[in-house]
Amino acid sequence: MSTFLGMPAPPPRPPPGTGNLRGDQAFPRAAHDELGNDQLRRNLGRATSTIRAKRLHVTGELPDWEALRDAGSAIKTDTMNRLPELLEQLERKVTERGGTVHWARDAAEANEIVARLVKATGSDEVVKVKSMATQEIGLNEHLESVGITPYETDLAELIVQLAHDKPSHILVPAIHRNRDEIRQIFLDRIPGVDPELDNVPAHLAAAARGYLREKFLTAKVAVSGANFGIAETGTLAVVESEGNGRMCLTLPDTLITVMGIEKVLPRYQDLEVFLQLLPRSSTGERMNPYTSLWTGVTPGDGPRDFHLVLLDNGRTAALADTIGRAALNCIRCSACLNVCPVYERTGGHAYGSTYPGPIGAVLTPQLAGMHAAKDDPNSSLPYASSLCGACFDACPVKIDIPSLLVELRHQHTEQTGVTTEKLAMKAAAAVMRRPGLYTTAQKASGLGRVVAGRDGTISRLPPPFSGWSDSRDTAAPPRETFRSWFASDEGRAALRAAATEANSARAEENSDHDEKDAT
């Protein structure tokens, strides 16, 4: 006799992430607006080509660059494979060293935790270190809604914040702004700024510095993200260029760090790999100017109170996808953005998410899902790529982004019901699986000759091909397919002639040899 144990049920699917992970329109529509912005195209073209050249220079000079990439990929893959135990180890170590660890399921929970912690200090303002995680959860907007003023202290983040704009690049959030625009933003929004401020970068930086210095010295609370969190020691790490991060991490009494759970690394020694990979890939520098590492609290040195908020927000959902989880290996260097021909032309806003570019096109649907509603804008992201593969080559942890895009496209078509495209694909496959039918269809394609102009080209096609014919002519189909030529008298004669040439060449070669042998 057997006992009925019930039907095995799949585990509940972890919830998708929330926050700034979904635009309000599909990529092609959003890109259309950005493509029309000549200023943006020029800014982006100049900025990305400069940084591309720098990156190639500093990665090319390392003889073990490929081995470093392999190591980075292996460490990250290992991390994802045992994320729960590493996170618990991190929690234990941070707690042992006097920090407090909080777990946030999603954006709303993380925002509430941070706001509660800030309020508990009695402060109504915070200084912020540039952080993707807090952009992702929309922390600034939440803090403002509960009467807390956040001050971004990274120069580019400050520009974005003052302009009530959105970041358009992971590393260079104001890449879409030029110096004239920045000057105007500062004149309009920085209280007491010199009205004679010009557009010289050093002067603009000085204006921001003057504004921020007072905040650094008076703020009681800082909020940061983290580039890495070391499970073995409980150490957190932030790498930056401007030194604003160092001030935020050391001057205030309270430090609150929001870290995505995928940022954990097993060992302190792993930093050896990532502190080489990250700066060379992101800014094209051998070493970034400031690397801050801290472990819990140290009496008499730095913040007295340290809180680590571990953010899930869809990461567990991504981890459940055995193929897609590779996107979690991302270390946010932005090398893929800088080499992407699509990003270079559309900029970051078209992606609608905190994470733009190739990695954004895979990470955003992984974190937030792409079937929240019919025609979810996120479902257009995996198609926002020509699959050229430049991102894969640039990625310091070897994320095969093109293959992930193809995988997500597959997941998308599996989820959607019957569409015109799906019917067309089925029809095409049905024809192509039957050679006889295929040959007939090939002959029918010859009808295209009828619509061609006298010059043998077709200049206008109906939808869905009209986007193609708007900027490209199409040659009329040829009179004869290859297979019919191959089977024809003409084809056979051409190949016979080529074979005869081969034989005579061979005979000539042999006679050359014979002559040589004779001498």
Place this chain on the structure above:
Amino acid sequence: MRIGLFATCLGDTLFPDAVKATAILLTRLGHDVVFPPGQTCCGQMHINTGYQREPVPLVRNFADRFGDASIEAVVMPSGSCAGSVRHQHRIVADRYGDAALRAGVETVSAKTYELSELLVDVLGVTQVGAYFPHRVTYHPTCHSLRMLRVGDKPLQLLREVEGIDLVELPGAESCCGFGGTFALKNAGTSTAMLHDKTDSITATGAEVCTAGDSSCLMHIGGGLSRIRSGTRTLHLARILAATRTTPDALTEASV
């Protein structure tokens, strides 16, 4: 060597001259070119657009037609189709195929080559006896460059062509913006990429832009034709098959 020729659906139907050139070139080099008539399409368009169930019969058909052990190598005048066979057929077979299909895919993908790979790596030849007295620039297609890693093999072949004036293409490794259905789904972005590519090509003053993929050339050629640039596109195989006695008829409209 007995070489199985895969014409690709695009080459067979729309750009047969590139396939003819491939067949003639390999025959002239003394090889036995066979064309399994039951061949159709590799399924790349389906897979790259997100459809992996539909191309299962196409993947199987490819493995069946070229699996014959008497075929020592399979060649195709397309980097992206060779890339699909070598990298994507396994994904489809693993997900929706049976053991026989997985085995068939392994066998056939191990002997599949894009034209320049076959010539340089397998046949060990860079001097193919070609004569092409024109100013030419070469666009390395994305999948041949970054999926197959053909490197400079096409350039090694072109440098040996007698009479050729080979000029470097600025920004050569940038995508032309084709990307299959990308050019339809994201036509605006694709066009922006295309314009930058055609600007680079016309700046070289080349009469001919060549590449190893008829699909990318269809895209680039369509753009060059629209702006009436005077530069035309020609598949690498056609340059390599052109000789003093049988020159390529450059006046033909097709790629």
